[in-house]
Amino acid sequence: MKFIATALLAIFALPTAPCATAGQPAAAEPPQSVAAQTLPGSYPRIVITGNCPFGVILANEAAYRHVVGVGPWAFMHADRHVLKDMKPDIGRITSAFINKDYRVNMESLMNLRPDIIYYYGKSQDDRLERAGVMTVDLDAGGETKYQPMATQVYWENTFADTLGLPRTHKFKDAWEKTLKQIRPYAAAIHAQHVRALYLEESDGRQLKVSGPHTYGDTYLKMAGMDNVAGDLPVKGDAGRYINVSMEQIMAWDPDVIFVVFGSAKALLHGGIPGQAWETLRAVKNGKVFSTPVGIHNWGGLSAETSLLPLFMINRYAPEDISDKTLREETRRYYQTMFSYAIPDRLLDEVLAQR
Numbered sequence: 001m002k003f004i005a006t007a008l009l010a011i012f013a014l015p016t017a018p019c020a021t022a023g024q025p026a027a028a029e030p031p032q033s034v035a036a037q038t039l040p041g042s043y044p045r046i047v048i049t050g051n052c053p054f055g056v057i058l059a060n061e062a063a064y065r066h067v068v069g070v071g072p073w074a075f076m077h078a079d080r081h082v083l084k085d086m087k088p089d090i091g092r093i094t095s096a097f098i099n100k101d102y103r104v105n106m107e108s109l110m111n112l113r114p115d116i117i118y119y120y121g122k123s124q125d126d127r128l129e130r131a132g133v134m135t136v137d138l139d140a141g142g143e144t145k146y147q148p149m150a151t152q153v154y155w156e157n158t159f160a161d162t163l164g165l166p167r168t169h170k171f172k173d174a175w176e177k178t179l180k181q182i183r184p185y186a187a188a189i190h191a192q193h194v195r196a197l198y199l200e201e202s203d204g205r206q207l208k209v210s211g212p213h214t215y216g217d218t219y220l221k222m223a224g225m226d227n228v229a230g231d232l233p234v235k236g237d238a239g240r241y242i243n244v245s246m247e248q249i250m251a252w253d254p255d256v257i258f259v260v261f262g263s264a265k266a267l268l269h270g271g272i273p274g275q276a277w278e279t280l281r282a283v284k285n286g287k288v289f290s291t292p293v294g295i296h297n298w299g300g301l302s303a304e305t306s307l308l309p310l311f312m313i314n315r316y317a318p319e320d321i322s323d324k325t326l327r328e329e330t331r332r333y334y335q336t337m338f339s340y341a342i343p344d345r346l347l348d349e350v351l352a353q354r
Helices: 052-058 080-086 106-111 142-146 148-163 170-191 215-222 246-252 264-268 305-316 323-338 344-351
Strands: 046-048 067-070 116-119 134-137 195-202 207-210 241-244 256-261 288-290
Touching: 046 052, 052 067, 052 148, 080 344, 116 148, 134 148, 142 148, 142 215, 148 170, 148 215, 148 305, 170 215, 170 305, 170 323, 195 215, 195 246, 207 215, 207 246, 215 256, 215 305, 256 264, 256 305, 264 288, 305 323, 323 344
Parallel strands: 046 067, 046 116, 116 134, 195 256, 256 288
Antiparallel strands: 195 207, 207 241
16 A cells, blocks of 8 residues: 655754663654554555665564665675575665665656655755655754664664554664673773774775764763764764874874774785874784674664674773673674574674774
8 A cells, every 4th residue: 555645854853861771862752743654554665765774674574574775875885695694585675776976866766666765864865755655754863963872763663653563672772781781891991091093984095083973982982982083173964074184193093993994904904005004003002993794884873783882892802802702792683683593604704804
């Protein structure tokens, strides 16, 4: 059954309340205008224009089986071996409705016969109301732009409410479990004033770091680490991911570096011409690590990101959280969240240094 309506949602001003148990603000509730616009009696054909929310819907099998289109970023930054092993039918989902310039191709989108389209923020809207179906903005607004738990809980609830499915609490439970587990180790690291760099991009053309009010900044704080770029001035959402020089990084001389979209191996072994990484304390001590890649890169906001603070502490202080513990927790996570028994060879791929 087709639901013909347009729901352009104004969610940006939703308040959030503190969550004492997790140290994160509680997720905003989807407006009643969203919850009321379900598709009763049938599940729709779902399109998601972005990448990060796709990981959340993967954890809800009743919703996932109706996804027909997703933005190409969902696959570009994933370990496709893991995706295909976990979801053998993943190939049925297309990203062809997004052009090479990352704009929506309306003709291709309409060929998917969507009943509902999810997007994140104004930058992904692209006049989606032209499709003549229900559209849902997944941006909860406010501080959720750098609060991963609040964001994922909001997505989980919004998917359930708009699709007429029972609410689940997988992501809230996962974040709270990790934050409780790492609390004593993060406190010990914090007392040492460990200075960390969250390196978003290091492709040889530009060096881009996470400044204040970013997910990367939040992840470092969760692990008890100080963000060396945390005091840089920022302007607007895009400005929170800041281009810096090699000289600036050398001046910071961080104790540990986490590489998201780039190669930790290249940094450690001088594989990027014109960049003097070998002079840094983190490189000399072998404290440069790539964030894991599974369903998506954990260093962004993937379905596995609630494990990232655990991974950070494991890599920096393996005497606190061992490799064995990290592997056990990761294996358990895939089983709990996705009913997926990840094989050893793919678990090795996910956690491998890149």
